[in-house]
Amino acid sequence: ETAKISRFLDLFRNKAGITDFVQVKSVNHVPTAAGLASSASAFAALAGAMNHATGLNMDLETLSTYARRGSGSATRSLFGGFVEWQKGTSSEDSMAVPVDDASWDIGMVIIAVNKSAKKISSRVGMKQTVETSPFYPAWVASAEEDLLAIKDAIKARDFEKVGQITEHSAMKMHGSMLGAETPIIYFEPDSIKAIHAVRALREQGILCYVTMDAGPNVKVLCRLSEAGKIKEMLREYFSEEQLLISGPGQGIRPLTAQEAAEYNWQL
Incomplete structure (x- = not known):
């Protein structure tokens, strides 16, 4: 370091x-x-x-x-x-x-699934993915399209579209890492539980979407005005200490x- x-x-x-x-x-x-x-x-x-x-x-x-x-x-x-x-x-x-x-009612609920340092750093994980995953080129190609689409959605302040693109992009990134040799798996059981919890909220009519970096922790993109309600609903699955509300930096x-x-x- x-x-x-x-x-x-x-x-x-x-x-x-x-x-x-x-x-x-x-x-x-x-x-x-x-x-x-x-x-x-x-x-x-x-x-x-x-x-x-x-x-x-x-x-x-x-x-x-x-x-x-x-x-x-x-x-x-x-x-x-x-x-x-x-x-x-x-x-x-x-x-x-x-x-x-981002001053248009947009925020995030962070679900800290595991606060420990991950075993595979982002830099190492991406290097391995670039060198060995057959899915990597497709992810890069789709990222170009996603960038154009999400900029249009941001300009239109279309939260639903921003969320859909964000979630899909995150899952494609993890998919490319799963295709690496040896597969890079950042998901933990509670990561999967968080993803299903967010989908359950969407089925109830609450617009919120999952995104994940190279790690097990889950971020829930939502309207900032609904973040408190979403946090309370997520307490059915996670402790208070695991949940953090954040607005735009x-x-x-x-x-x-x-x-x-x-x-x-x-x-």
Whole structure:
């Protein structure tokens, strides 16, 4: 981890023409390495901190090309709301651009099935999938179509369509990993239970959809105004400690002095 972070810091040191040592302190509000985007948030925060500390003051789109070198998903995490990661043609133009501020009653209920670090990291799992799964090319091809479709749905603020595309895309990703040699299985029994619970809610007329990263934990995309009700209904299957409501993120920002003091940090 130290070597990985040092290489990441060097991207900024080399750009700024400095060799200063850096002390990194980080706190996660979600379990680390459990498929809940802890690496995305961590490297987005670290990119923002280095951008400020080195005086480079790059705009967020340019900064996203650096954040990507730490974690692909960190590219998008610099911004709030819905964000597109444009694959580009090189490290210079593979960047994130904001799509929509997501200020239209959209949220998520996180079901923490297993808070432990997963045995196969996202990076290792994807590498194995790319190299050995015959389903991978089809997933990539369909992802191009899904991206265009979901951008149209977001623009129209069509929550049902956004949810359908999101759920289908997540299942296709896991399907491609199941086709790897040896199959990569992130699902746990409670992951399956969560998926069936969400389908049961839909059958009752509550619009909510499943999405999963490379890990066992399940995210339920829903209207933020219904998140509390959905959480209560999910308590039939999961404990209070396993359920967390989240609205759209706001993107990176500096800590306030009061927030830093909570961690005994000095700004």
